[in-house]
Amino acid sequence: MLKFKDVYNVNVKIIHYLNKRLKESKRNGVLEYPVYVRVSYGRKNERVKSDWIVHPCSEYDFENDKYLLELKQYESEIISEILKKCDDKHFYLSARLGHSRNHITEIFLGYMFDKYEIIEQIISFVSEKTKISKTILNPYFRTELNANEWKELYEKDIFTTKTKEKVMYLSMLLEFEEKNYPPLPNNVFGYRAGCIFVSHEWKNKNKKAEFMQFAEKKNILQKNKLIEITRKFESKIMENSTFDARFI
Numbered sequence: 001m002l003k004f005k006d007v008y009n010v011n012v013k014i015i016h017y018l019n020k021r022l023k024e025s026k027r028n029g030v031l032e033y034p035v036y037v038r039v040s041y042g043r044k045n046e047r048v049k050s051d052w053i054v055h056p057c058s059e060y061d062f063e064n065d066k067y068l069l070e071l072k073q074y075e076s077e078i079i080s081e082i083l084k085k086c087d088d089k090h091f092y093l094s095a096r097l098g099h100s101r102n103h104i105t106e107i108f109l110g111y112m113f114d115k116y117e118i119i120e121q122i123i124s125f126v127s128e129k130t131k132i133s134k135t136i137l138n139p140y141f142r143t144e145l146n147a148n149e150w151k152e153l154y155e156k157d158i159f160t161t162k163t164k165e166k167v168m169y170l171s172m173l174l175e176f177e178e179k180n181y182p183p184l185p186n187n188v189f190g191y192r193a194g195c196i197f198v199s200h201e202w203k204n205k206n207k208k209a210e211f212m213q214f215a216e217k218k219n220i221l222q223k224n225k226l227i228e229i230t231r232k233f234e235s236k237i238m239e240n241s242t243f244d245a246r247f248i
Contacts (some may be wrong), residue, residue: 012041014076018062025056032056048094051101054190067192074193078200095246104197105173111236112166118143125158147174169229172215199237
């Protein structure tokens with residue numbers, strides 16, 4: 001656990017390196033090593049495994065590959081942001097760095113709805129229409145849906161007003177994600193800087209403003225509701241990014 005004091009008044013250094021103390025691997029006869037990050041500020045030093053460069057790298061690629069150089073810069077920006085947020089409290093850098101890869105849409109689904117909120121309302125709706133017992137229907141429902149599927153649900157007038165508004169917002173988030181963050185080609189292993197819709201993109205790469213413009217043009221939610229849900233959502237983004245537990 002770390003304690004960070006006044007990030008603006010200390011010299012922060014974030015350096016990626018190949019961890020040659022760990023067992024190397026070989027690809028096409030070239031030695032490759034896992035990538036780690038050394039974070040130094042004041043008298044504190046922390047070494048953590050890179051969460052964005054997930055594959056071992058050769059010395060040449062580590063120093064010269066365009067995409068790796070961009071990823072090192074991207075992850076350094078994220079770590080700098082983590083340090084600014086720690087508010088002079090103990091924190092777990094590895095956990096917060098891991099959370100930086102959580103998709104915005106996953107955060108919304110995981111934090112903005114009450115437990116079973118979606119499933120219970122869908123099951124109640126279907127049960128009332130079909131007269132089938134809720135206990136029979138329960139195993140057949142899921143919440144891993146795409147933008148069009150969420151849209152279909154809110155258009156069926158299944159949910160309470162508050163739930164419906166959040167579902168409408170989520171469907172627009174997913175549509176925005178699909179348009180702006182297409183899947184990487186199958187031959188790409190790992191990440192590219194800016195390849196997934198994460199909180200760093202939302203806060204620091206102008207994606208919040210772009211989404212708000214996108215959502216206003218869709219004219220699905222009233223502007224005051226759009227702003228209200230966004231404010232609540234941003235507090236949940238902060239909650240997710242400062243959660244000091246890691247499960248992988």
